[in-house]
Amino acid sequence: MSARVPRERPPRRPFPRLTGAAGLIPAAAAALVLLLGSPLAESGTGTVARSGPAPTAAAPLPAARPA
Structure with a gap:
């Protein structure tokens, strides 16, 4: 009979x-941001139509002289 050779584990x-948990935590955080929206988004910014006149561009600044 042959001698049994122990296998290395x-x-x-x-x-x-x-x-495993270290990989799940960022994935869960990303899913929450996608589902609930970013907490860093400014309030009041959105695609809501506003009434009133359209905003106008500011007047350009005068040309600066080289120093």
Whole structure:
């Protein structure tokens, strides 16, 4: 009979659950931003039609002289 040779085990990851959670946290945050909107968006900016005259462009500044 042949002698049984012990197989080497592959090295274990030290914290498999922690590394899995570290990947899920940014994915969950991105999903929340996509679903709820960015918390950094300014309030009042949107595609709501406003009544009143159209905004006009400001007058251009005079040409500056070289220093």
